[in-house]
Amino acid sequence: MDLFEIFHYGFVQRALLAGALIASVSALLGMFLVLRRFSLIGDGLAHTTFGSVAVALLIGVSPFYITLAALPLVMVSSLAIYKLTSSRTINADAAIGIVSSLGIATGIILASLSGGFNVDLFSYLFGNILTVNNTELLLSLIIFLIVVAVVIYFYDDLFAVTFDQELAQSMGVKTGRINVILFLLTAIAAVLAMKVSGIMLVSAMLILPSLTALQLSLRFRTTMIAAVGFAVGAVFCGIIFAFLWNLPAGAMIVLFNIFFLLLIFAAKKFSVLRR
Amino acid sequence: MPIIRVDDLTFRYNGTDVISNITFAVEKGVYLAIVGPNGSGKSTLIKNILGILQPEQGRVELFGKPLAIFRQWQKIGYLPQRLSGLNVHFPGTVEEIVQMGLPAKDAANLKRTLEMMAIGHLASRLIGELSYGEQQRAMLARALIRHPELLIFDEPTTALDPETRGMFYSLTQKMSRTEGTTVILVTHDSGVIGQYAQNLLYLDKKVIFSGTFKDFCSSQDMAGFFGPTSQHIICHQHDHAGSQN
Numbered sequence: 001m002d003l004f005e006i007f008h009y010g011f012v013q014r015a016l017l018a019g020a021l022i023a024s025v026s027a028l029l030g031m032f033l034v035l036r037r038f039s040l041i042g043d044g045l046a047h048t049t050f051g052s053v054a055v056a057l058l059i060g061v062s063p064f065y066i067t068l069a070a071l072p073l074v075m076v077s078s079l080a081i082y083k084l085t086s087s088r089t090i091n092a093d094a095a096i097g098i099v100s101s102l103g104i105a106t107g108i109i110l111a112s113l114s115g116g117f118n119v120d121l122f123s124y125l126f127g128n129i130l131t132v133n134n135t136e137l138l139l140s141l142i143i144f145l146i147v148v149a150v151v152i153y154f155y156d157d158l159f160a161v162t163f164d165q166e167l168a169q170s171m172g173v174k175t176g177r178i179n180v181i182l183f184l185l186t187a188i189a190a191v192l193a194m195k196v197s198g199i200m201l202v203s204a205m206l207i208l209p210s211l212t213a214l215q216l217s218l219r220f221r222t223t224m225i226a227a228v229g230f231a232v233g234a235v236f237c238g239i240i241f242a243f244l245w246n247l248p249a250g251a252m253i254v255l256f257n258i259f260f261l262l263l264i265f266a267a268k269k270f271s272v273l274r275r
Numbered sequence: 276m277p278i279i280r281v282d283d284l285t286f287r288y289n290g291t292d293v294i295s296n297i298t299f300a301v302e303k304g305v306y307l308a309i310v311g312p313n314g315s316g317k318s319t320l321i322k323n324i325l326g327i328l329q330p331e332q333g334r335v336e337l338f339g340k341p342l343a344i345f346r347q348w349q350k351i352g353y354l355p356q357r358l359s360g361l362n363v364h365f366p367g368t369v370e371e372i373v374q375m376g377l378p379a380k381d382a383a384n385l386k387r388t389l390e391m392m393a394i395g396h397l398a399s400r401l402i403g404e405l406s407y408g409e410q411q412r413a414m415l416a417r418a419l420i421r422h423p424e425l426l427i428f429d430e431p432t433t434a435l436d437p438e439t440r441g442m443f444y445s446l447t448q449k450m451s452r453t454e455g456t457t458v459i460l461v462t463h464d465s466g467v468i469g470q471y472a473q474n475l476l477y478l479d480k481k482v483i484f485s486g487t488f489k490d491f492c493s494s495q496d497m498a499g500f501f502g503p504t505s506q507h508i509i510c511h512q513h514d515h516a517g518s519q520n
Contacts, residue, residue, distance in 0.1 A: 035362045035364065035365055036362075037362070156375070156376065159367070159371075159375065160375050160376060162365070163365060163367060163372065163375065164355070166322070166327050166355055167353070167355060169325065169326060169327045170325045170326075170327060170348070170351065170353040170355075170427075171348050171353075171375070171376040172346065172348030172349075172376075173376070214364045214366060217366070217401055217404075218366055219366060219367070219368055219371065220366045220367050220371065222366075223366040
């Protein structure tokens with residue numbers, strides 16, 4: 001098949017567009033999460049998404065609206081992680097572990113109650129960006145615009161809270177409000193990323209692009225732009241090669257993200273050796 | 276009107292009092308040193324004053340307003356004991372960090388402040404690439420750049436070399452005396468700080484002493500509490516500074 005021929009398919013165009021939007025959202029939010037050592041929140045929320053999808057399937061929500069239906073429970077779970085963490089009695093990793101276990105256990109029990117593991121439920125574990133529908137594309141666009149607007153409007157506060165939360169508090173930054181916004185948007189990003197990479201690989205979408213960009217030792221804004229660039233590049237390469245080689249797109253996107261990270265690591269190592 | 280008023284403040288952690296029934300006030304232009312042994316609650320007191328921690332009882336007023344409705348945070352420059360969550364990969368340059376939270380960027384003010392802390396040459400370096408001492412100087416610059424009316428430092432000199440340490444103390448003393456800046460300094464340098472500070476708050480989970488250095492040094496009660504040798508260690512530099520003035 002000709003490389004350019006694949007761009008004529010409507011579902012490929014939707015996949016590329018939605019994938020780029022979701023990857024950008026994940027990369028932007030991932031930057032704050034990685035720097036604040038909340039990298040694994042994606043894993044926790046993905047597992048909660050599994051439980052939420054199981055609830056939606058059990059009550060008979062149409063697969064067309066599963067993404068929307070899963071959102072409220074995942075957003076509540078994200079706030080639960082935040083509350084547990086800010087109580088100072090439980091560390092962030094433990095809080096994520098609690099909510100994550102609850103999500104996955106709920107999903108398994110509900111799948112069992114519905115008469116054994118459902119094929120639809122498993123399809124969410126691995127995702128398929130090529131099946132993205134117009135509702136999900138529109139949702140991705142809206143969330144992308146909201147996240148970009150929030151990052152621009154609250155940039156100074158996000159920068160301060162990410163640098164040091166206590167210092168930000170002493171500057172009058174409403175850290176509680178900033179954290180709630182960040183955790184709610186992360187929940188939405190995790191649900192959307194489920195469509196791109198599947199529940200199993202959601203955290204990769206949040207972590208890898210920003211981790212790669214951070215290796216470049218650029219300024220904060222430039223690092224965010226670089227993270228978005230790596231994320232979108234991985235989506236485009238992943239989808240195209242998945243289509244050409246008939247492989248799962250989500251896994252290919254994640255592999256390209258890892259490839260970019262290794263490439264930057266190697267380039268850094270090479271430049272150090274040359275000095 | 277005191278710049279800070281703390282009234283009957285108690286903070287507990289896991290059911291244990293970290294500080295209890297703390298009451299004191301700080302007037303404008305005063306240079307106050309807060310000293311006490313490790314675990315005496317000095318940093319906890321500062322975090323309660325700044326609203327970072329919520330007390331179990333008592334109240335704090337800043338610039339005459341209860342903490343809950345205080346909004347003029349630009350009047351305060353704060354340097355924490357250590358950055359609670361600094362990630363070495365944080366992609367922020369020294370100039371970005373120092374100007375953090377400023378409503379308007381002023382290049383001349385930035386240059387002057389960085390040069391005052393001898394880190395002008397590090398302006399475009401990432402904060403995570405610097406040594407701890409250089410990071411500390413950058414954080415000092417951040418606290419000073421907005422010319423705040425109240426400076427709160429929590430063990431600021433720990434990572435500084437003796438020369439920068441002396442420069443820091445002289446600078447804060449000058450700001451207090453000539454610009455009327457109120458300075459609160461948590462320190463372990465109890466043998467040195469009397470040379471610069473006027474007032475002393477000795478804390479050991481509760482207030483042991485609150486008043487001027489002069490009163491502390493002439494107090495028979497404190498001599499009885501600390502022993503004459505310890506009192507002399509805290510006081511001799513203050514006496515020396517007093518005789519020079």
